[in-house]
Amino acid sequence: MRPARTITPLLAALLITLAPPALAQGMPGGMDGGMGGGGMGGGDMGGGGGPPGGGGGAGRPPQPPKPIKRARFDKIVTDMFRDADTNHDGTVTLDELHALVEARRAAIIKERFITIDTDRNGSISMAEFTAWQGKMGSAASSEDAATGERNGPIAEAVMPDAGDDRQLAALIEPLSGTVIARANTNYDAGISLEELLAYEGKLFDAADTDHDGYLSMEELRPRDKDGQRMRRPGGPMGAPAGGPPPCPPGQSC
Numbered sequence: 001m002r003p004a005r006t007i008t009p010l011l012a013a014l015l016i017t018l019a020p021p022a023l024a025q026g027m028p029g030g031m032d033g034g035m036g037g038g039g040m041g042g043g044d045m046g047g048g049g050g051p052p053g054g055g056g057g058a059g060r061p062p063q064p065p066k067p068i069k070r071a072r073f074d075k076i077v078t079d080m081f082r083d084a085d086t087n088h089d090g091t092v093t094l095d096e097l098h099a100l101v102e103a104r105r106a107a108i109i110k111e112r113f114i115t116i117d118t119d120r121n122g123s124i125s126m127a128e129f130t131a132w133q134g135k136m137g138s139a140a141s142s143e144d145a146a147t148g149e150r151n152g153p154i155a156e157a158v159m160p161d162a163g164d165d166r167q168l169a170a171l172i173e174p175l176s177g178t179v180i181a182r183a184n185t186n187y188d189a190g191i192s193l194e195e196l197l198a199y200e201g202k203l204f205d206a207a208d209t210d211h212d213g214y215l216s217m218e219e220l221r222p223r224d225k226d227g228q229r230m231r232r233p234g235g236p237m238g239a240p241a242g243g244p245p246p247c248p249p250g251q252s253c
Contacts, residue, residue: 064217065165065167065217067214067215067216067217068165068167068168068171068204068214068215068220069213069214070201070204070208070213070214071213072168073168073171073172073200073201073204074197074201076160076161076162076168076172077160077172077196077197077200077201078193078197079161080158080159080160080161080172080174080175080196081175081193081196083100083158083175084096084097084100084158084175086099086100090192090193091188091189091190091191091192092175092180092190092191092196093180093189093190094177094180094190096190097157097158097175097176097177097180098177100158101154101155101156101157104154105154108154115132116128116129116132118131155174156176156177157174157175157176157177157179158174158175158176159174160172160174167220171203171204171207171215172200173199173200173203175196179191179196179199182199183195183196183198183199183200185198207219207220
């Protein structure tokens with residue numbers, strides 16, 4: 001009988017970093033709600049044939065998102081800065097950012113290795129690795145997924161934490177080396193919180209046309225080449241008929 005094949009820790013670490021995330025993502029827009037918003041009935045295909053735009057008469061229509069307050073926007077930018085300012089000196093440098101990213105990468109690799117090494121013997125056998133890949137389903141056979149996402153399996157930046165508010169998150173650029181270079185207006189060793197708030201706030205200020213410190217859904221609606229806000233297709237009179245919210249100004253969706 002041949003001995004069981006094992007994967008060395010170095011090779012395992014490489015395979016783990018290249019593997020796709022284990023959590024399956026839902027289908028964009030969802031099969032549950034995308035068919036029902038514009039007159040097909042409820043969320044399901046057989047939703048009872050309610051009036052156009054309705055949900056089969058059973059459920060309340062989705063509520064429009066609340067306006068985005070500048071104070072909340074600034075808080076998320078501030079939290080992102082504090083995450084990156086690991087020595088708490090009021091400045092975020094490239095060295096700090098790179099060290100933080102590497103530390104997070106090492107922690108994730110270690111966590112994945114422990115997950116795969118089910119017998120806890122410090123090495124990964126072919127059976128253990130195959131079982132782990134099998135749990136990923138179809139993602140394991142995807143060549144694109146196997147090489148990681150566009151920015152790699154671990155982001156090379158500090159991401160804004162806006163919870164479930166996708167529009168707010170889309171307004172804030174992740175804190176990366178590029179942002180440090182662009183926001184560093186006095187060209188010193190790094191960026192201050194004031195520099196980051198000024199840099200990130202330009203997009204908010206450009207969209208806040210009435211200068212009230214809030215971004216309404218009307219202000220977030222994309223504009224055409226003449227500067228006119230475009231109407232959203234789908235629902236009656238240009239109203240939304242389900243699907244994702246409008247793309248924030250300055251973003252490509």
